[in-house]
Amino acid sequence: MGVLDGYRVIDLSIAMAGPLAAMRLGDLGADVVKVEPVTGEWQRHAPAGGATGNRVNASFLSLNRNKRSLAVNLKSDEGRDIVHKLAASADVFLQNYRPGVAERLGMDYDTISALSPRIVYVSMSGYGESGPYMSRPGQDLLLQAMSGAMLSTGRDGDPPAPAGTYAIDAITAYSAFEGALAALLHRERTGEGQRVSVNMLDAAIAVQMQELSIFTVGGVPQRRGREPHGHTYIRAPYGVFATKDGHIALGMPRLDALAVAFDLPELAGMDGDADGHTRRDEITAIVARRLPERTTAEWLEICARHDLWAGPVYGYADLVADPQVRHNGSFVTYDHRSEGTVTTPGFPYGLSAAPPAVRMGAPLVGEHTRELLEELGYPAERTAELVAEGVLACED
Structure with missing residues (x-):
């Protein structure tokens, strides 16, 4: 049993930051329902590095374990109604839509909190939900560039150096994960739900607390030298x-x-x-x-x-062959329905009483649609009709 066993998360997010935050909640035992279009979430069709897989690509596998897939058309009235019924019994609702999309789909905070005043509603954006940059694309490299971090490494005259990971996506994901847990703790103490707002720009700034404080408090500018150097604010070598x-x-x-x-x-x-x-x-x-x-x-x-x-x-x-990595169990291996034996990075923390675990691999599109509709009380005949109408998609 995980520490979040009995909690339900509705995950309407795409790409990396939102799905990673929701997956971490699932790793701790939450029932995460991934709500995706009937054609599947965007990340299913954009395999990082060209690792396409059989039916599920590697990037989607890495971000969506411990989730059930509900494939539904949110532009239909009944599709929205189904998600609203799920939200009414949920604990966390997570979305990272572009500004205005959640409102158009009826998935905004006002609508969802009216259905469940105790819900923790996590809204993720690139630059914030208001202000001059609210409509800019929130993409990892663009936020790395804006954050100032690219000029903290390298040699004077060299091009700015991006990180070799999707660093801002990951930082934003953990900020959302942290915010959701904090809001759940607040709710356990007060009974009150709330909105948690996370944006990539603030996350990128917050993670540079040392570097930016050296600049804002100490007044020391970033200075790249003639020789390659790992960080402008750390002494040589x-x-x-x-x-x-x-x-x-x-x-x-x-x-x-x-x-x-x-x-x-x-x-x-x-x-x-x-x-x-x-x-x-x-x-x-x-x-x-x-x-x-x-x-x-x-x-x-x-x-x-x-x-x-x-x-x-x-x-x-x-890395994968390193004895310390193997000793730590840094990777997890499990059997997937379509991909066979799968090995992916595991969990960044351990809990002695309720450790995180892989309960299921990343779902196929609509793999749990029938199961979830049955839990909501829909007769099998009505679910079949909704599939035929294009409101839902089922794996079978």
Whole structure:
């Protein structure tokens, strides 16, 4: 039994941020009903990296486990009525429609909260639900660019550097997940439901609490130097360096210890906190010249012996084979109805009393439509009529 067993979540979201937030609630035991068009959610038809799968692509699999699929046409009166009936008994309602769409479909906060005053209504947007940018597309790369984070890495004169993950989508998802849990706790104490508003821009700003405070409080601007550097506000050496046979990551090791370990006497007299910033390019260049003399494994052993922060640079094949990753159980493997044996990233937290679990894989389009309509009291004959009319879609 999960910690959210007995709670119902209505998930009307698409793409990554909303579905990931809803999946995390499902991982904790909530009954998540994924409401999608009769043709299936957009993410089903846009496979990241071209990983199409048999009937469910890899990106959809990764974001929609522990959900039941209701495939319904929300532009029809009866389709809206079905979702309203589900919402009336739900605990969380989550959507990330473009501005105005929820209102047109009758899925806005005023409508849903009138059906269930205790409901936690999570509304997700790109830039906020009002203001000059409310209609801009809320896409991960665009928010990375606007957030300022792209200029916190790299070398002066290099192009701005995007992250290698959908970082803003993930941060926004966890903000929505956190907000939903906080609102549920508030409801348990007061009986009162509420609206939770989350936007990608604020999430991107909040996650840079250190960097932006250095700028707003300390008045220190972002300064990219001549040498490649991992972060403008962290002292050298910090970043990825070439070795004899690959690369190694160095995380601001102490300069006095580094001088001994790497036989770099020119670093011995430097002050890490002062010179590490003001002489960043010089320090980076000194270290970069030394590292190609040995292999990554040799340098890692030296760093471990001298208690210096260093680590290997992995590709995905290295990551999934790593002994610590295997020990942690960082990935979960289960059997899927159409995709066979599936391995995907697991859970980012553990709970000793009620741990998260995979109860079901990502659903096929409308896989649970009949089941959900039966729970609402619809006769099988009426469900079949609605399928024939295009109001619903069923897997079978």
